[in-house]
Amino acid sequence: MIDKTKISPNKFIETYTTMVRIRQFEDRVYLLFLEGEMPGTIHLYQGQEAVAAAVCANLRREDLITSTHRPHGHAIAKGVSLRSLMAELFAKKTGCCEAKGGSMHMGDMDVGMLPAIAIVGGGIPVATGLALASKMMHSGKVAVSFFGDGATSEGAFHEAVNMGAIWNLPVVYVCENNLYGASTHQSKVMKIKNVAERASSYGIPGKVVDGNDVFSVYEVAKEAISRARKGKGPTLLECKTYRRGGHSRSDACRYRGKEEEKVWLAKDPIPQARKKLVQLGVLTEKKAKEIEEKVKKEIKDAIEYARRSPSPEPEDTLVNVFVGGEN
Amino acid sequence: MRRLSVAEAVREAIAEEMRQNEKVFCIGEDIGIEGGFGGAFGVTQGLSEEFGHQRILDTPIAEAGIAGVAIGAAIMGMRPIADVQYGDFIFVAMDQLINNAAKLRYLSKGKIKVPLVMRIPVGVSGRGTQHAQSLESLLSHIPGLKIVCPSTPYDAKGLLKSAIRDDNPVMVFEHKLLYGATGRKEALDVSMDVPKEEYLIPIGRADVKREGKDITIVGLLKTVHTALTAAKRLKKEGIELEVIDPRTLVPLDEETILKSVKKTGRIIIIQEDNLFSGWGAEVISLVTEKIFDYLDAPPKRIGPPATPVPFAPVMEKYYVPDEEDLIKEVAKIMG
Numbered sequence: 001m002i003d004k005t006k007i008s009p010n011k012f013i014e015t016y017t018t019m020v021r022i023r024q025f026e027d028r029v030y031l032l033f034l035e036g037e038m039p040g041t042i043h044l045y046q047g048q049e050a051v052a053a054a055v056c057a058n059l060r061r062e063d064l065i066t067s068t069h070r071p072h073g074h075a076i077a078k079g080v081s082l083r084s085l086m087a088e089l090f091a092k093k094t095g096c097c098e099a100k101g102g103s104m105h106m107g108d109m110d111v112g113m114l115p116a117i118a119i120v121g122g123g124i125p126v127a128t129g130l131a132l133a134s135k136m137m138h139s140g141k142v143a144v145s146f147f148g149d150g151a152t153s154e155g156a157f158h159e160a161v162n163m164g165a166i167w168n169l170p171v172v173y174v175c176e177n178n179l180y181g182a183s184t185h186q187s188k189v190m191k192i193k194n195v196a197e198r199a200s201s202y203g204i205p206g207k208v209v210d211g212n213d214v215f216s217v218y219e220v221a222k223e224a225i226s227r228a229r230k231g232k233g234p235t236l237l238e239c240k241t242y243r244r245g246g247h248s249r250s251d252a253c254r255y256r257g258k259e260e261e262k263v264w265l266a267k268d269p270i271p272q273a274r275k276k277l278v279q280l281g282v283l284t285e286k287k288a289k290e291i292e293e294k295v296k297k298e299i300k301d302a303i304e305y306a307r308r309s310p311s312p313e314p315e316d317t318l319v320n321v322f323v324g325g326e327n
Numbered sequence: 328m329r330r331l332s333v334a335e336a337v338r339e340a341i342a343e344e345m346r347q348n349e350k351v352f353c354i355g356e357d358i359g360i361e362g363g364f365g366g367a368f369g370v371t372q373g374l375s376e377e378f379g380h381q382r383i384l385d386t387p388i389a390e391a392g393i394a395g396v397a398i399g400a401a402i403m404g405m406r407p408i409a410d411v412q413y414g415d416f417i418f419v420a421m422d423q424l425i426n427n428a429a430k431l432r433y434l435s436k437g438k439i440k441v442p443l444v445m446r447i448p449v450g451v452s453g454r455g456t457q458h459a460q461s462l463e464s465l466l467s468h469i470p471g472l473k474i475v476c477p478s479t480p481y482d483a484k485g486l487l488k489s490a491i492r493d494d495n496p497v498m499v500f501e502h503k504l505l506y507g508a509t510g511r512k513e514a515l516d517v518s519m520d521v522p523k524e525e526y527l528i529p530i531g532r533a534d535v536k537r538e539g540k541d542i543t544i545v546g547l548l549k550t551v552h553t554a555l556t557a558a559k560r561l562k563k564e565g566i567e568l569e570v571i572d573p574r575t576l577v578p579l580d581e582e583t584i585l586k587s588v589k590k591t592g593r594i595i596i597i598q599e600d601n602l603f604s605g606w607g608a609e610v611i612s613l614v615t616e617k618i619f620d621y622l623d624a625p626p627k628r629i630g631p632p633a634t635p636v637p638f639a640p641v642m643e644k645y646y647v648p649d650e651e652d653l654i655k656e657v658a659k660i661m662g
Binding site: 098132133159 | 386394422426432435437493
């Protein structure tokens with residue numbers, strides 16, 4: 001159950017607002033893509049908002065995260081500005097990667113998010129290295145690596161989590177298990193039911209949590225992050241969740257059963273959270289509406305900003321390959 | 328001055344940099360184990376006694392992990408020197424090096440630096456197909472990585488120190504037969520006087536290892552020595568080879584190469600790395616694109632056949648280009 005004493009009302013509202021912000025951002029971006037206003041492809045985060053919002057709510061600005069090909073939610077939750085995210089999607093110079101990255105590489109080191117690493121599992125060793133440096137430099141920073149269920153079949157996952165474990169590094173491995181690696185169901189690629197069971201082979205705690213319940217994610221993330229910060233080593237968190245949409249822009253999800261979709265889509269993390277917050281007396285329906293309106297304005301502002309921002313110059317291609325010169 | 332082998336020069340460079348900067352550390356397989364090997368080639372032997380196991384960090388056998396963890400640590404301001412034993416094992420770590428080390432700065436508006444040094448032992452040394460490959464051309468193909476290939480103890484120390492101080496990912500290739508191993512008859516003794524005092528060799532500057540007026544020979548790592556041996560023999564016949572050692576492929580010191588070819592009018596590349604899409608083709612393209620008119624003879628490349636590296640000594644000898652191959656080509660061109 002939710003222990004109101006453990007989270008301040010402001011934190012509740014802030015985390016809830018983050019979820020709403022991610023949802024509205026993604027819904028709007030989806031339409032903009034369909035309308036052809038944005039180039040490239042997108043992997044949207046609707047349905048998984050509780051994970052990014054609750055985990056990042058427990059992080060400090062200087063803590064670090066690595067993300068995946070589906071990074072919009074993590075970026076918003078870690079505090080990358082909506083304007084720079086939207087501008088990146090519009091391929092504008094004001095984008096968070098100066099239009100070098102696009103949807104799959106969002107990030108901003110100023111708020112502790114590496115450019116998202118779009119190779120499945122590729123960010124897990126890097127996050128472990130961020131944590132190694134934190135330990136060596138006594139900086140007190142925690143690293144969080146977000147990845148999907150599919151990434152846990154990668155060698156990089158095994159190599160990195162093992163290193164994090166043997167060196168007791170301040171890192172938290174957050175697996176967002178949305179049941180599918182692209183179109184392939186988890187049951188086809190692993191014999192275990194819970195990804196978190198893999199933790200036992202590294203001698204670290206593995207926790208399964210309802211990834212659509214922001215309060216549950218908040219509790220376990222808080223514990224894991226605090227454990228990491230205290231030098232007690234990593235935790236593998238498995239957040240069971242579901243993509244509301246397809247793997248990428250063109251995916252009609254014909255591989256998912258209608259019944260399964262019905263069950264999961266009914267467990268939408270945002271109305272669930274709103275209902276609980278109202279019950280707790282932290283939120284009113286009126287306040288919830290206000291949050292939605294406020295976020296709507298933020299998104300509108302971000303879109304306008306992106307539209308009026310300049311495109312990069314073609315020659316900007318040449319910049320930032322090497323430190324101190326271009327060859 | 329005292330004579331050092333390449334292994335000793337590399338070790339000294341690491342130790343000097345670790346003493347000066349607490350951010351520098353080594354990470355790799357079997358590098359600091361007491362009673363162990365000091366890495367596959369003894370380079371880090373004894374370093375854990377001075378610097379402790381926190382800074383000479385032994386890892387599981389996990390090359391992708393080593394590279395990725397080193398990249399993460401480098402992003403945070405540490406200066407890792409990563410070691411994967413044999414260069415051939417680095418294929419396991421390619422995703423980290425190519426997709427992350429070489430690209431995260433580009434994606435981060437230049438906010439990220441990846442001051443990573445990856446030490447990569449290469450070259451044929453009697454150990455067969457998967458402990459023999461040359462990878463310098465392959466990695467030079469990736470924008471965002473610097474490529475350093477020292478052929479002597481002096482260069483090895485000065486270049487490695489520069490690599491450690493460089494804010495970019497630097498791939499340092501070391502040839503296994505140049506380390507100074509005793510007890511391997513095919514190993515070369517290239518030990519030489521190396522200053523005890525501090526010096527740096529800038530990355531991106533070639534070295535004229537021998538001056539000569541007749542033909543420019545460009546070699547790398549062990550083939551620099553092959554060229555020098557051939558040059559000694561040809562001198563008796565009145566032919567003066569100019570031997571250029573680029574020392575770094577990325578960035579490439581074009582000027583030194585072009586200047587030499589302008590003087591000699593002839594160029595032969597001798598490389599142990601595969602010819603197809605190899606660094607020698609790049610050097611010849613450079614020459615033909617920029618100073619074609621200076622050439623008095625068609626450029627030539629000498630290298631291994633397009634096969635995996637064989638084990639049998641008789642086949643291995645056939646595979647690796649040697650001074651006989653070079654002398655033959657020189658004769659043809661001068662003929």
